[in-house]
Amino acid sequence: MSYHDNLERKGGAGDDPLSVNDMLVTVNDFLASAPGYDVIAESGDMLFGGLEVRVPAPGIYMAQGFYASMGFGIPAAIGAQIGTGRRPLVLCGDGAFQMTGVEISHAPKRGLNPIVVLVNNEGWSIFRPVTPRQELLEIPNWPYAQMAEGWGGLGFRAATAGELREALREAHGSHQFALIECTIPRDDLSPISRRYIEASAKKASAGGSAS
Numbered sequence: 001m002s003y004h005d006n007l008e009r010k011g012g013a014g015d016d017p018l019s020v021n022d023m024l025v026t027v028n029d030f031l032a033s034a035p036g037y038d039v040i041a042e043s044g045d046m047l048f049g050g051l052e053v054r055v056p057a058p059g060i061y062m063a064q065g066f067y068a069s070m071g072f073g074i075p076a077a078i079g080a081q082i083g084t085g086r087r088p089l090v091l092c093g094d095g096a097f098q099m100t101g102v103e104i105s106h107a108p109k110r111g112l113n114p115i116v117v118l119v120n121n122e123g124w125s126i127f128r129p130v131t132p133r134q135e136l137l138e139i140p141n142w143p144y145a146q147m148a149e150g151w152g153g154l155g156f157r158a159a160t161a162g163e164l165r166e167a168l169r170e171a172h173g174s175h176q177f178a179l180i181e182c183t184i185p186r187d188d189l190s191p192i193s194r195r196y197i198e199a200s201a202k203k204a205s206a207g208g209s210a211s
Contacts, residue, residue, distance in 0.1 A: 008191075012159035016160060017183075023184070024052045024053060024198070026165055027205060028052070031059070037060065038061070039090075040072075040076045041061070042070065042074075043063075043096060044093045044096055045193050046096075047063055048190050049091065051192055059086060074100055074101045074104050078110070087113060087114065087115070090115070092141065096140075104148070104177060105151070105152070107208060110170035113177045117168075120181050122185040145157050155179050156181065158182050164182060165182065
């Protein structure tokens with residue numbers, strides 16, 4: 001079994017409410033049609049969800065899995081594009097973006113143009129299944145797409161796979177950086193995150209620990 005087998009490809013016009021699964025499928029389709037991007041996965045659900053992403057050569061995949069500290073994605077994308085010259089696509093949650101995401105405002109000055117696919121589920125969703133005090137996971141709902149425009153980039157909002165597909169197409173054709181704000185249900189997670197949390201819970205109840 002390979003990681004990308006975890007994604008479910010749905011039929012239809014792509015006008016159902018967007019899920020993390022649908023978002024990852026759409027990103028994979030985009031990368032297959034436009035090879036050459038580096039992919040940077042932020043910590044949190046995207047650290048797990050990013051394992052589903054297939055990056056065609058010469059692009060590379062980067063994630064900060066050892067410490068898994070949030071706030072890696074946007075600064076890493078800026079550094080990666082300076083270092084490689086390839087355009088990065090960032091998979092980022094809203095919680096991590098609120099830590100270091102404003103660094104994207106430096107992109108125009110440096111002639112950089114990352115595409116940020118931002119999961120907006122109004123909080124740190126990766127911890128929701130395991131945290132009793134849910135109020136600790138709430139964060140302000142920033143106007144992410146508008147903020148990107150204020151910083152000199154393109155801002156999009158996507159509530160369906162079709163809207164995400166169109167936003168990626170427009171972002172790809174632009175020399176500006178772009179932020180695509182994906183509206184995701186609060187309790188939705190990537191398939192691998194769900195499986196990991198379920199396995200961890202089973203081991204904990206059996207007196208073991210997840211590795």
